[in-house]
Amino acid sequence: MKTKSNILFLFILCVLFHISITGLYAQDNSNKFVVVLDAGHGGKDPGKPSKDGYKEKDIALKIALEVGKELEKNPDIKVVYTRKTDVFVDLFRRGKIANEAKADLFVSIHCNAHHTQAYGSETYVLGINRNDTNFNVAKAENEVIYLEDDYEKNYEGFDPNSPGSFIGLTLMQEEYLDQSILLASLIQDNFTNSLKRKNRGVKQAGFIVLHQTIMPSVLIETGFITNKQEGPYLNSSKGQKEMSTAIEKAILDYKHTIYQNIDNFVYQESKVVALENPKPAEIYKNVVFKVQIAASSREIELKPFNFKGLEDITRDKINGLYKYYYGYTSDYNQIKDFQQYAKSKGYPSSFIVAYREGKIIPLDEALKSTTN
Structure with a gap:
Protein backbone atom coordinates (compact mmCIF):
# COMPACT_ATOMS: atom_id res chain seq x y z
CA MET A 1 0.00 0.00 0.00
CA LYS A 2 2.86 2.29 0.89
CA THR A 3 4.50 1.56 -2.50
CA LYS A 4 1.32 2.57 -4.34
CA SER A 5 1.18 5.81 -2.35
CA ASN A 6 4.77 6.60 -3.28
CA ILE A 7 4.07 5.92 -6.97
CA LEU A 8 0.97 8.15 -6.84
CA PHE A 9 2.97 10.89 -5.13
CA LEU A 10 5.70 10.71 -7.80
CA PHE A 11 3.08 10.78 -10.56
CA ILE A 12 1.42 13.90 -9.10
CA LEU A 13 4.84 15.52 -8.66
CA CYS A 14 5.72 14.86 -12.32
CA VAL A 15 2.39 16.28 -13.48
CA LEU A 16 2.88 19.41 -11.39
CA PHE A 17 6.43 19.79 -12.69
CA HIS A 18 5.20 19.44 -16.29
CA ILE A 19 2.49 22.07 -15.72
CA SER A 20 5.01 24.39 -14.12
CA ILE A 21 7.47 24.06 -17.00
CA THR A 22 4.69 24.45 -19.57
CA GLY A 23 3.48 27.58 -17.83
CA LEU A 24 6.95 29.06 -17.79
CA TYR A 25 7.42 28.24 -21.47
CA ALA A 26 4.10 29.86 -22.39
CA GLN A 27 4.93 32.94 -20.34
CA ASP A 28 8.32 33.17 -22.05
CA ASN A 29 6.70 32.98 -25.50
CA SER A 30 4.15 35.65 -24.59
CA TYR A 259 9.92 48.79 -29.06
CA GLN A 260 11.73 51.95 -28.16
CA ASN A 261 13.27 51.58 -24.71
CA ILE A 262 11.16 48.52 -23.83
CA ASP A 263 13.27 45.74 -22.36
CA ASN A 264 13.49 43.20 -19.57
CA PHE A 265 14.19 44.98 -16.31
CA VAL A 266 14.42 43.84 -12.71
CA TYR A 267 12.76 46.51 -10.58
CA GLN A 268 14.74 48.00 -7.72
CA GLU A 269 13.23 50.50 -5.30
CA SER A 270 14.54 54.04 -5.80
CA LYS A 271 13.86 57.51 -4.57
CA VAL A 272 13.63 60.75 -6.48
CA VAL A 273 16.40 63.10 -5.38
CA ALA A 274 15.23 66.71 -5.11
CA LEU A 275 17.33 69.32 -6.91
CA GLU A 276 19.35 71.57 -4.62
CA ASN A 277 18.80 74.67 -6.75
CA PRO A 278 15.53 74.22 -8.60
CA LYS A 279 14.91 76.61 -11.49
CA PRO A 280 12.03 79.08 -11.26
CA ALA A 281 8.73 77.89 -12.65
CA GLU A 282 8.11 78.54 -16.34
CA ILE A 283 4.40 77.90 -16.72
CA TYR A 284 2.75 77.84 -20.17
CA LYS A 285 -0.97 78.57 -20.38
CA ASN A 286 -3.22 75.78 -21.67
CA VAL A 287 -0.20 73.54 -22.37
CA VAL A 288 0.78 70.27 -20.71
CA PHE A 289 4.26 68.79 -21.11
CA LYS A 290 5.13 65.09 -20.83
CA VAL A 291 8.29 63.04 -21.38
CA GLN A 292 7.86 60.23 -23.90
CA ILE A 293 10.03 57.37 -22.69
CA ALA A 294 8.85 54.45 -24.80
CA ALA A 295 6.63 53.23 -27.62
CA SER A 296 5.33 49.74 -28.33
CA SER A 297 2.79 47.97 -30.49
CA ARG A 298 1.73 46.07 -27.37
CA GLU A 299 -0.17 47.38 -24.38
CA ILE A 300 2.10 47.22 -21.33
CA GLU A 301 0.82 47.31 -17.77
CA LEU A 302 1.55 50.66 -16.13
CA LYS A 303 3.61 49.29 -13.25
CA PRO A 304 7.00 50.66 -12.09
CA PHE A 305 8.73 47.32 -12.70
CA ASN A 306 7.92 47.63 -16.42
CA PHE A 307 9.48 51.10 -16.62
CA LYS A 308 12.71 50.86 -14.67
CA GLY A 309 11.13 52.02 -11.43
CA LEU A 310 9.45 55.15 -12.81
CA GLU A 311 6.04 55.79 -11.31
CA ASP A 312 2.94 57.63 -12.55
CA ILE A 313 3.41 56.50 -16.15
CA THR A 314 0.60 57.39 -18.58
CA ARG A 315 -0.23 55.83 -21.95
CA ASP A 316 -1.83 56.97 -25.21
CA LYS A 317 -2.64 54.94 -28.32
CA ILE A 318 -1.72 56.85 -31.47
CA ASN A 319 -1.85 55.37 -34.99
CA GLY A 320 -1.77 51.81 -33.67
CA LEU A 321 1.15 52.47 -31.28
CA TYR A 322 1.05 52.67 -27.51
CA LYS A 323 3.17 55.59 -26.34
CA TYR A 324 4.30 55.85 -22.73
CA TYR A 325 4.91 59.11 -20.87
CA TYR A 326 6.52 60.17 -17.63
CA GLY A 327 5.57 63.44 -15.96
CA TYR A 328 2.64 65.81 -16.40
CA THR A 329 3.10 69.53 -15.90
CA SER A 330 2.68 72.95 -17.48
CA ASP A 331 6.07 73.99 -16.08
CA TYR A 332 8.67 73.62 -18.85
CA ASN A 333 11.62 73.77 -16.43
CA GLN A 334 10.07 71.02 -14.35
CA ILE A 335 9.47 68.76 -17.34
CA LYS A 336 13.13 69.18 -18.32
CA ASP A 337 14.03 67.90 -14.85
CA PHE A 338 11.68 64.94 -15.42
CA GLN A 339 13.44 64.26 -18.72
CA GLN A 340 16.88 64.28 -17.09
CA TYR A 341 15.66 61.90 -14.41
CA ALA A 342 14.17 59.56 -17.01
CA LYS A 343 17.51 59.55 -18.84
CA SER A 344 19.32 58.71 -15.61
CA LYS A 345 17.00 55.74 -15.13
CA GLY A 346 17.92 54.28 -18.50
CA TYR A 347 15.88 56.14 -21.11
CA PRO A 348 18.58 58.10 -22.98
CA SER A 349 16.41 58.79 -26.02
CA SER A 350 13.42 60.14 -24.06
CA PHE A 351 12.06 63.45 -25.29
CA ILE A 352 9.53 66.13 -24.33
CA VAL A 353 6.12 66.34 -26.00
CA ALA A 354 3.48 69.04 -25.62
CA TYR A 355 -0.31 68.79 -25.44
CA ARG A 356 -2.97 71.43 -25.89
CA GLU A 357 -6.61 70.57 -25.26
CA GLY A 358 -5.74 66.88 -25.25
CA LYS A 359 -3.96 66.92 -28.62
CA ILE A 360 -0.23 66.69 -29.32
CA ILE A 361 1.25 69.88 -30.78
CA PRO A 362 4.82 70.63 -31.93
CA LEU A 363 7.06 71.53 -29.00
CA ASP A 364 8.28 74.72 -30.66
CA GLU A 365 4.68 75.81 -31.15
CA ALA A 366 3.97 75.24 -27.44
CA LEU A 367 7.01 77.26 -26.43
CA LYS A 368 5.85 80.19 -28.55
CA SER A 369 2.70 80.49 -26.45
CA THR A 370 2.51 82.90 -23.51
CA THR A 371 3.87 81.99 -20.09
CA ASN A 372 2.20 83.08 -16.84
Missing part, protein backbone atom coordinates in the same frame (compact mmCIF):
# COMPACT_ATOMS: atom_id res chain seq x y z
CA ASN A 31 6.96 38.15 -24.08
CA LYS A 32 8.55 37.48 -27.45
CA PHE A 33 8.33 39.56 -30.58
CA VAL A 34 6.41 37.36 -33.02
CA VAL A 35 7.19 37.50 -36.73
CA VAL A 36 5.13 35.53 -39.25
CA LEU A 37 7.02 34.77 -42.47
CA ASP A 38 4.84 33.97 -45.44
CA ALA A 39 6.53 32.35 -48.42
CA GLY A 40 4.24 33.18 -51.31
CA HIS A 41 2.50 30.50 -53.42
CA GLY A 42 3.47 26.81 -53.07
CA GLY A 43 2.25 23.38 -54.08
CA LYS A 44 -0.13 23.52 -57.04
CA ASP A 45 0.42 27.29 -57.23
CA PRO A 46 3.91 27.89 -58.73
CA GLY A 47 3.60 31.68 -58.75
CA LYS A 48 4.76 33.87 -61.59
CA PRO A 49 6.21 32.12 -64.66
CA SER A 50 9.76 32.42 -65.99
CA LYS A 51 11.02 31.20 -69.39
CA ASP A 52 14.28 30.20 -67.70
CA GLY A 53 12.50 27.79 -65.40
CA TYR A 54 12.86 29.80 -62.18
CA LYS A 55 9.99 29.08 -59.78
CA GLU A 56 8.68 31.91 -57.64
CA LYS A 57 7.34 29.49 -55.03
CA ASP A 58 10.80 27.92 -54.52
CA ILE A 59 12.71 31.18 -54.37
CA ALA A 60 10.21 32.74 -51.96
CA LEU A 61 10.40 29.71 -49.67
CA LYS A 62 14.19 29.64 -49.58
CA ILE A 63 14.39 33.35 -48.74
CA ALA A 64 11.70 33.04 -46.05
CA LEU A 65 13.43 30.08 -44.41
CA GLU A 66 16.77 31.92 -44.44
CA VAL A 67 15.21 35.03 -42.88
CA GLY A 68 13.63 32.86 -40.21
CA LYS A 69 16.84 30.99 -39.46
CA GLU A 70 18.66 34.24 -38.74
CA LEU A 71 15.80 35.79 -36.74
CA GLU A 72 15.55 32.68 -34.57
CA LYS A 73 19.06 33.37 -33.30
CA ASN A 74 17.51 36.19 -31.25
CA PRO A 75 16.10 34.75 -27.99
CA ASP A 76 13.41 37.44 -27.77
CA ILE A 77 11.99 36.70 -31.25
CA LYS A 78 9.59 33.90 -32.17
CA VAL A 79 9.23 33.01 -35.86
CA VAL A 80 6.09 31.43 -37.28
CA TYR A 81 5.95 30.18 -40.88
CA THR A 82 2.83 29.91 -43.03
CA ARG A 83 4.64 27.12 -44.86
CA LYS A 84 8.05 25.46 -44.56
CA THR A 85 7.68 23.08 -47.48
CA ASP A 86 6.28 23.07 -51.01
CA VAL A 87 2.59 22.99 -50.05
CA PHE A 88 -0.42 25.06 -51.10
CA VAL A 89 -1.83 27.32 -48.37
CA ASP A 90 -5.05 29.29 -48.84
CA LEU A 91 -4.63 33.05 -48.58
CA PHE A 92 -7.20 33.36 -45.80
CA ARG A 93 -5.39 30.59 -43.90
CA ARG A 94 -2.11 32.53 -44.04
CA GLY A 95 -3.74 35.48 -42.33
CA LYS A 96 -5.41 33.20 -39.81
CA ILE A 97 -2.02 31.71 -38.87
CA ALA A 98 -0.69 35.21 -38.18
CA ASN A 99 -3.74 36.28 -36.19
CA GLU A 100 -3.77 33.14 -34.06
CA ALA A 101 -0.06 33.64 -33.33
CA LYS A 102 -0.86 37.20 -32.17
CA ALA A 103 1.98 38.28 -34.39
CA ASP A 104 3.71 41.64 -34.22
CA LEU A 105 4.58 41.49 -37.92
CA PHE A 106 3.44 39.69 -41.06
CA VAL A 107 5.96 39.56 -43.91
CA SER A 108 4.93 37.98 -47.22
CA ILE A 109 7.76 37.22 -49.67
CA HIS A 110 7.29 37.03 -53.44
CA CYS A 111 9.02 37.50 -56.81
CA ASN A 112 7.86 39.71 -59.65
CA ALA A 113 7.58 39.03 -63.39
CA HIS A 114 6.97 41.09 -66.53
CA HIS A 115 6.99 40.68 -70.29
CA THR A 116 9.72 43.37 -70.51
CA GLN A 117 13.16 43.42 -68.86
CA ALA A 118 11.81 45.32 -65.85
CA TYR A 119 13.89 44.88 -62.71
CA GLY A 120 14.19 46.06 -59.10
CA SER A 121 12.59 45.47 -55.71
CA GLU A 122 9.41 46.95 -54.28
CA THR A 123 7.50 46.49 -51.04
CA TYR A 124 3.75 46.86 -50.69
CA VAL A 125 1.40 47.78 -47.87
CA LEU A 126 -2.35 47.41 -48.09
CA GLY A 127 -4.03 50.42 -49.65
CA ILE A 128 -6.19 51.67 -52.45
CA ASN A 129 -4.16 53.10 -55.29
CA ARG A 130 -5.55 54.13 -58.65
CA ASN A 131 -2.23 53.29 -60.30
CA ASP A 132 -2.92 50.59 -62.93
CA THR A 133 0.49 48.98 -62.43
CA ASN A 134 -0.06 48.50 -58.69
CA PHE A 135 -3.55 47.14 -59.34
CA ASN A 136 -2.22 44.61 -61.85
CA VAL A 137 0.49 43.39 -59.43
CA ALA A 138 -2.12 42.86 -56.71
CA LYS A 139 -4.53 41.29 -59.18
CA ALA A 140 -1.92 38.71 -60.23
CA GLU A 141 -1.27 37.73 -56.61
CA ASN A 142 -4.96 37.73 -55.64
CA GLU A 143 -6.01 35.41 -58.49
CA VAL A 144 -4.52 32.57 -56.43
CA ILE A 145 -7.90 32.39 -54.66
CA TYR A 146 -9.33 30.69 -57.75
CA LEU A 147 -7.23 27.63 -56.83
CA GLU A 148 -8.90 27.42 -53.43
CA ASP A 149 -12.00 25.44 -52.50
CA ASP A 150 -15.04 27.56 -51.55
CA TYR A 151 -13.23 30.80 -52.38
CA GLU A 152 -16.57 32.60 -52.89
CA LYS A 153 -17.49 31.81 -49.27
CA ASN A 154 -14.06 32.49 -47.78
CA TYR A 155 -13.68 35.90 -49.45
CA GLU A 156 -17.34 36.99 -49.45
CA GLY A 157 -17.62 37.62 -53.17
CA PHE A 158 -14.28 39.39 -53.59
CA ASP A 159 -13.37 39.67 -57.29
CA PRO A 160 -9.63 40.14 -58.08
CA ASN A 161 -10.57 41.53 -61.51
CA SER A 162 -12.79 44.31 -60.15
CA PRO A 163 -11.23 47.55 -58.81
CA GLY A 164 -14.44 48.10 -56.85
CA SER A 165 -13.74 45.00 -54.73
CA PHE A 166 -10.66 46.66 -53.25
CA ILE A 167 -12.48 49.56 -51.62
CA GLY A 168 -13.33 47.67 -48.44
CA LEU A 169 -9.95 46.00 -48.04
CA THR A 170 -8.09 48.80 -46.25
CA LEU A 171 -10.38 49.18 -43.24
CA MET A 172 -8.81 46.40 -41.15
CA GLN A 173 -5.24 47.52 -41.86
CA GLU A 174 -5.80 51.28 -41.54
CA GLU A 175 -4.75 51.32 -37.91
CA TYR A 176 -1.39 49.73 -38.76
CA LEU A 177 -0.61 51.67 -41.93
CA ASP A 178 2.11 53.88 -40.44
CA GLN A 179 3.92 50.89 -38.96
CA SER A 180 3.60 48.89 -42.17
CA ILE A 181 5.05 51.78 -44.15
CA LEU A 182 7.92 52.06 -41.65
CA LEU A 183 8.86 48.40 -42.12
CA ALA A 184 8.45 48.60 -45.90
CA SER A 185 10.73 51.65 -46.00
CA LEU A 186 13.41 49.90 -43.92
CA ILE A 187 13.30 46.90 -46.25
CA GLN A 188 13.60 49.04 -49.37
CA ASP A 189 16.43 51.08 -47.83
CA ASN A 190 18.40 47.89 -47.16
CA PHE A 191 17.82 46.57 -50.66
CA THR A 192 19.02 49.87 -52.10
CA ASN A 193 21.84 50.88 -49.78
CA SER A 194 23.29 47.49 -48.82
CA LEU A 195 22.62 45.46 -51.97
CA LYS A 196 22.54 48.26 -54.56
CA ARG A 197 19.27 46.90 -55.95
CA LYS A 198 17.04 49.19 -57.97
CA ASN A 199 14.52 50.77 -55.61
CA ARG A 200 11.02 50.63 -57.08
CA GLY A 201 9.67 52.12 -53.87
CA VAL A 202 7.12 51.54 -51.14
CA LYS A 203 3.68 51.16 -52.72
CA GLN A 204 0.07 50.59 -51.78
CA ALA A 205 -2.18 48.01 -53.40
CA GLY A 206 -5.07 45.73 -52.52
CA PHE A 207 -3.42 42.42 -51.62
CA ILE A 208 -6.00 40.07 -50.14
CA VAL A 209 -3.33 38.25 -48.08
CA LEU A 210 -2.54 41.51 -46.24
CA HIS A 211 -6.23 42.21 -45.71
CA GLN A 212 -6.56 39.01 -43.67
CA THR A 213 -4.12 40.14 -40.97
CA ILE A 214 -4.62 42.37 -37.92
CA MET A 215 -1.06 43.56 -37.41
CA PRO A 216 1.51 45.59 -39.41
CA SER A 217 1.93 43.69 -42.68
CA VAL A 218 3.98 44.01 -45.86
CA LEU A 219 4.36 42.10 -49.12
CA ILE A 220 7.83 42.10 -50.68
CA GLU A 221 8.41 41.70 -54.39
CA THR A 222 12.09 40.82 -54.15
CA GLY A 223 12.78 41.25 -57.87
CA PHE A 224 11.89 40.08 -61.38
CA ILE A 225 12.59 36.44 -62.18
CA THR A 226 11.97 37.33 -65.84
CA ASN A 227 14.94 39.71 -65.96
CA LYS A 228 18.12 38.23 -67.49
CA GLN A 229 20.33 39.44 -64.62
CA GLU A 230 17.91 39.52 -61.72
CA GLY A 231 16.38 36.10 -62.37
CA PRO A 232 19.65 34.16 -61.96
CA TYR A 233 20.56 36.33 -58.95
CA LEU A 234 17.30 35.55 -57.13
CA ASN A 235 17.64 31.87 -57.99
CA SER A 236 21.20 31.69 -56.60
CA SER A 237 22.25 30.88 -53.05
CA LYS A 238 24.21 34.15 -52.95
CA GLY A 239 21.20 36.24 -54.01
CA GLN A 240 18.84 34.51 -51.61
CA LYS A 241 21.28 34.94 -48.73
CA GLU A 242 21.79 38.64 -49.45
CA MET A 243 18.08 39.35 -49.85
CA SER A 244 17.22 37.46 -46.67
CA THR A 245 19.90 39.31 -44.69
CA ALA A 246 18.51 42.65 -45.86
CA ILE A 247 14.98 41.64 -44.82
CA GLU A 248 16.15 40.28 -41.47
CA LYS A 249 18.05 43.47 -40.67
CA ALA A 250 15.01 45.59 -41.56
CA ILE A 251 12.84 43.54 -39.18
CA LEU A 252 15.37 43.97 -36.37
CA ASP A 253 15.61 47.70 -37.04
CA TYR A 254 11.82 47.94 -37.03
CA LYS A 255 11.63 46.07 -33.72
CA HIS A 256 14.22 48.37 -32.19
CA THR A 257 12.34 51.46 -33.40
CA ILE A 258 8.87 50.32 -32.35
